[in-house]
Amino acid sequence: MNKKNVDTEPIRLNRYLAMLGVGSRRACDDLIASGRVRVDKRRVDTIGVKIVPGVNTVHIDRIPLENPPRPVVLLLNKPLGVVSTVSDPQGRPTVLDLCKRFARNKRLFPVGRLDINTTGAILLTNDGKLCYRLTHPRYEIPRVYIVRVRGLVDERKLKRLDKMTAPPGRHAGRRPGAQLVRGLERESILKITLHEGRHRQVRRMCQVVGLRVVQLRRVQFGPITIRKLPLGAVRPLEKNELEKLKRLAS
Ligand code: URA
Numbered sequence: 001m002n003k004k005n006v007d008t009e010p011i012r013l014n015r016y017l018a019m020l021g022v023g024s025r026r027a028c029d030d031l032i033a034s035g036r037v038r039v040d041k042r043r044v045d046t047i048g049v050k051i052v053p054g055v056n057t058v059h060i061d062r063i064p065l066e067n068p069p070r071p072v073v074l075l076l077n078k079p080l081g082v083v084s085t086v087s088d089p090q091g092r093p094t095v096l097d098l099c100k101r102f103a104r105n106k107r108l109f110p111v112g113r114l115d116i117n118t119t120g121a122i123l124l125t126n127d128g129k130l131c132y133r134l135t136h137p138r139y140e141i142p143r144v145y146i147v148r149v150r151g152l153v154d155e156r157k158l159k160r161l162d163k164m165t166a167p168p169g170r171h172a173g174r175r176p177g178a179q180l181v182r183g184l185e186r187e188s189i190l191k192i193t194l195h196e197g198r199h200r201q202v203r204r205m206c207q208v209v210g211l212r213v214v215q216l217r218r219v220q221f222g223p224i225t226i227r228k229l230p231l232g233a234v235r236p237l238e239k240n241e242l243e244k245l246k247r248l249a250s
Contacts, residue, residue: 011053013037020131021084022086032044032046039058040057065128075237076095077121077231077232078122082098082116098232109126115216118217144220144221149190153183157209161205165193
């Protein structure tokens, strides 16, 4: 299937809301059941409803998820101990708490997830359609991670990791997805590039080849790099960054 018809595939409403960071699928089911969600301005309260992103419009409490009044995309350098959801039942700090300055009157949600122990680049937006596209594996948006692991990474492990980073059917003639930045007896540093955002993917890959992750940091999402943004700081994307990002997701 090509990229053009990605938005014509129906998906379950709870999954769509969860992808946009509204909450877990369970929480989104509860939200739907409470009658606060509308599809094409009509209230839905049945679990299992399907929608077509980009065709159907979804509102929560009459605030549109797509085509927001003023679209905004922020870059946050997520610190340790912060969860990448809109709210957390356990009361832990969320990425949204760190973006309050920019969040007034806007329904911001994170673009994908970083686990609680991972730091670095995470985007937040109120543009549901852009968020959906940036997180959909078919767009193959590259994510670059710097991983510190215990011990020396030998050639065999590096090759196995590299194989795991290849998008399906794309082994030949591509740039390496796993590179050794520094290899020492005590500790090594790897640069890993992935094209989708599966749950704890880097940690699971390292575990498979017997490497213990000491530190995991995402330094780039698509064309957006964390550069000198301090840990915990947030900034809106610059115009040229936004243009590049939208081009990648179009
Ligand atoms: N891989 C992980 O293991 N964790 C993340 O947060 C992102 C990618």
